[in-house]
Amino acid sequence: MNWDQIQGRWKQMRGNIKREWGRLTDDDVNQTQGQRDKLIGLIQEAYGVEREEADRQIRNWFSRL
Template identity: 50%
Template sequence: MNWDVIQGKWKQLKGEAKSKWGELTDDDLDRAEGDRDKLVGVVQERYGLAKDEAEREVDEFYHKHAA
């Protein structure tokens, strides 16, 4: 999976990420920097999800916005 697209558009996509995961703060999103593993960690931490569930949600976000 090529996350370069997401990282390149991260400033624009932060609003979309905040819409999907309303509990994430601006600091959480800045910390993620559009990096998949960091975003998985932030989502997992904030929502108390298992790692595989957080990965699934982040991958869904990727597929929606990477095109």
Template identity: 50%
Template sequence: MNNDTIEGKWKQLKGEAKIQWGKLTNDDLDVVEGHKDKLVGKIQERYGKSKEEAEAEVNRFWK
């Protein structure tokens, strides 16, 4: 699976992402569209995390 985008499976994974990061809105997840960098940015924005922290969480989620 491409590390930068999982667009094809994003509709399936949106629910799991919503459970993982409850502060993300449906609009946030629609904007992400399966792009890793966009998800990292939204997590940083909503949770006030560093880029490194958000990337680590997303990397665990992507696997």
């Protein structure tokens, strides 16, 4: 699976993302519209981590799909 496929299946992926990053609200997840950079920014804000850490978390989550 690649990121384009995640964007195409965004409605199905939202629940998975909410389970992984529970501090993100439904509105937060919806506003990203499947854009990886926006999701990284939200994770940074919600969890107080650096961009590299947020990106690493997304890569780890992505590898488990």
